[in-house]
Amino acid sequence: MSHTYEHRQFMIFNVSELPNINFNEVLETSINTVRKSVDGTKTFVKWDGVNTPTSVENLITKEGPHTYEEMLTILSTSEWTNPNRFPYNN
16 A cells, blocks of 8 residues: 655755754654754755644745655755665665
């Protein structure tokens, strides 16, 4: 069975703004559980629904919102995925 996330939204932003996120508004649980870009400068949060959470809307460096399909494409780039970290790419 395939899962669809048609109502899920994603926002990319600089890690310097992580303290501004209200983790009660997004699906991540804390600053320590977010994924970061390979260089460690960007991260993202996700939420369900069309309304952007207030703490996310107030970010200065935000890029998005992005759909699930868009995020899959973004996360497959070298900015987000280091090909040298996977054992099958030795």
